[in-house]
Amino acid sequence: NAxxxxxxxxxxxxxxxxxxxxxxxxxxxxxxxxxxxxxxMGLRLIYYSASEGTTDKGEVPNGYNVSRLNKREFSLRLESxxxxxxxxxxxxxxxxxxxxxxxxxxxxxxxxxx
Amino acid sequence: EDQVTQSPEALRLQEGESSSLNCSYTVxxxxxxxxxxxxxxKGPEFLFTLYSAGEEKEKERLKATLTKKESFLHITAPKPEDSATYxxxxxxxxxxxxxxxxxxxxxxxxS
Numbered sequence: 001n002a003x004x005x006x007x008x009x010x011x012x013x014x015x016x017x018x019x020x021x022x023x024x025x026x027x028x029x030x031x032x033x034x035x036x037x038x039x040x041m042g043l044r045l046i047y048y049s050a051s052e053g054t055t056d057k058g059e060v061p062n063g064y065n066v067s068r069l070n071k072r073e074f075s076l077r078l079e080s081x082x083x084x085x086x087x088x089x090x091x092x093x094x095x096x097x098x099x100x101x102x103x104x105x106x107x108x109x110x111x112x113x114x
Numbered sequence: 115e116d117q118v119t120q121s122p123e124a125l126r127l128q129e130g131e132s133s134s135l136n137c138s139y140t141v142x143x144x145x146x147x148x149x150x151x152x153x154x155x156k157g158p159e160f161l162f163t164l165y166s167a168g169e170e171k172e173k174e175r176l177k178a179t180l181t182k183k184e185s186f187l188h189i190t191a192p193k194p195e196d197s198a199t200y201x202x203x204x205x206x207x208x209x210x211x212x213x214x215x216x217x218x219x220x221x222x223x224x225s
Contacts, residue, residue, distance in 0.1 A: 004157070040217060041217060042118070042201070042203075042214070042215030042216050042217050042218070043158070043201070043203075043213075043215040044215070045212045045213070048212075058212055059212060090157050090158075092157070102148070102160035102163065103148075103150075103158070103160065103213075104160070105157030105158050105159070106157050107155070107156050107157050108155075108156075108157055
């Protein structure tokens with residue numbers, strides 16, 4: 001039982017490049033989330049998907065797009081990376097449709113944009 | 115504006131030296147308060163959920179309590195393996211489904 005798996009673990013991009021962060025969960029959870037974590041700041045929600053087929057913006061959605069490919073997979077895309085997007089990105093899932101259910105996090109993707 | 119503030123930012127303890135971490139919150143209406151533990155290079159791991167003032171939850175050496183303005187994470191006789199960053203998060207009525215996370219308290223326990 002792997003839980004939440006994120007790929008890649010590390011990535012370096014140049015300004016303007018694009019990339020997709022992948023996330024998959026094997027817990028049959030309905031809801032999935034993308035957060036970013038920056039030094040000196042709390043985790044901030046980028047996008048979430050309450051159920052398969054739906055996605056909604058979080059606190060900091062600008063510069064990102066998401067796709068809920070199926071119940072297991074939720075990807076985050078940076079179309080044109082900027083240095084301000086240098087961060088650690090965490091994917092999470094939960095059984096419930098809202099945050100009343102505990103979040104299960106992956107181990108993150110460390111992204112540097114130069 | 116909904117806010118979550120954790121203190122102290124960092125805490126160093128000797129093994130066996132009990133202490134408490136604080137999470138104070140200002141929210142429109144509390145729907146739930148969550149504690150997570152985060153080890154270096156890892157994602158946060160869920161510890162507790164508290165929903166109403168007066169509620170308490172325990173797990174091994176950790177005990178979480180909740181009042182109308184703050185939550186405490188009490189650590190009794192800590193061990194070096196308790197070293198981690200502890201995150202507090204709240205779900206507020208105004209924030210909808212989003213959790214508002216504090217910046218965390220980094221705990222170091224030395225033997």
